[in-house]
Amino acid sequence: MKPIRILLADDHNVLRDGLRLLLERQPDFVVVAEASDGREALRLVDEHRPDVVVMDIAMPVLNGIDATKQIATSCASTAVIMLSMHHDESYIVRALNAGARGYLLKDSLKADLIAAVKSVSQGHSYFSQKIRALLQEDYFRQMADKQKTDSLELLTARESEILQLAAEGRSNKEVAQLLNLSLYTVETHRAHILQKLNLHTVPELILYAVRKGIIH
């Protein structure tokens, strides 16, 4: 099996060393390069075309979010995992909007990093266990406050199925193949889902799915 090629981008040397140590214990992981700022990360991504970039959200010269945006356009096959100390949704949303597939908290890297690299390298999303818990907690509090019915009940079984696949990061084409449906049907379902749940973007859809515990 081909090893997963990884690039580390963090301005903190000690942390980078720790990450490399942790990752390289996996037989099928290879750290191909290390960058200490966003600009260097972009250059090395161009050079090495890694499968996964593990990126600090805040770095000098060019921060992680802006670097992720550029990677998403210049090298779409590379998946980005964002490392952050922030639990707050505003950071998660911005990271996802920039194109990150994973969002990990720095206080639980050991537990999440390996799984996250595997998950995003297969095209899925990944969030720290703690983030998932927080998002779901928020969601339940909001539900309780507004005493709303669960919006998930608005969806048909087929729509729920498509929601999960879409939230995992699969394209409409992949979904159509998996479910044996036409591309057009999938697109229609997807539009209905966004409309029913009052969502507008893919990151919103992903966060929704995380909150509801549909994906993790």
Next chain:
Amino acid sequence: MASAQIGALLMISSLRQSGQQVEERFLKRSRILEDIRSAIYLSGTVARDSILAPTGGASSELAELNHLHQRTDDALERYQKSLDAEEATPFASLRSEIEAYWRVLSSTFAWTDSERKQFRYQFFYSELVPRRTAMLQIADRIGQLNERGLLRGDEQVAKLFDRLRLALIGMIGLTLMGGLALAVFTSVTALRLQNEVRARLEENIEAKKSLRDLSAKLLRAQEDERRALSRELHDEAGQSFSAILLETENLLDAELGAAAKPHLESIRNLAQRGMAETRNMALLLRPSMLDDFGLVPALNWQAKETAKRTGLRVQVSAADLPRDLPEEHKTCIYRVVQEALHNVVRHAQASAAQVSLQWEEERIDLTVQDDGTGFDAVRVRGLGLLGMEERVHHLGGIFAIDSQPGRGTTVKIQLPVAQLRSEVTYETNSHSVSRRS
């Protein structure tokens, strides 16, 4: 001025006196001259009767003549007392004429009858009549002189009048000048006082302004300090904790033996706790979202934190804010919401609070409303409220509290902003993410 008036009064009274004096003197002297004149006339008549009588004059006539002589002498004496310089010569000649007249006349008394017969007509017409005429002429001249004296008196009075007029004119001039000087002095003094008052007022305004500036500066400095401290905690302490954590976990993986494991686990727990505490402290000092993403994400975070910590349901309804909302406005609104929610939690016994933020072209409206117990907003003015009010006033805004016992509380602020562009901060704005993770 008073002395000038008194002077004028004195002058008027002296004028009146001297007028009277001149008139009295004139009348008195006229009477004396009249006396002399009539005595001489009378003596002439008596002498004629005595002389022209064929026989010697009666003794009664002689007595009469003596009496008249005495009268003229008395009159001459009286007149001499008030003699003018220019009357001296005619008066002396009058006097010698009169003396000569009496001498000549008295010589007739000793006449014999023959002498009388022989000389009486001749004497009467050639001696007595011309003498009498001369005397009367002299008396007339003196009378004229007396009249001139009167005229002179009139002239003096006229002169006095002129002086009075001059004095009055002078006085009026003096009075006008005095008044003018007084007016000028008064105006200058009033102007000076006014200037002083204005200077004081300006000083006062200046002092108040600098006090306000100072307190605004202090607020800014405090905010800068908090931002720096928050960032420092995040970037340095937080990063170090996360590195320690990762290293410790790597060591745990390396299986160093049963003796090391509990220590490493303890280090890991400490590092985790340290990281969490560092992050919380940094966020409490100043939430990084405020600088990284803007006001609305920071308010959402604040609402969520308050809900998590206290159970108060906090809803934020905020329009996307303009990208060019000034830093100080963001901070002001964030701190007001923070303080208001703090008050709700501490005092209101509320179950829910609503934060709403709206903006128009040139102003931003914020309300924080709760469903709690409320209070008497007129009488209660805690320090928290003053702090909020001060922040709002620094930016030229309006701060208001609407509350009544049992009716909940609404904090309202309105901030003026220089023409805001309609361009808004969308969630994609991430250019400002600071060096934290």
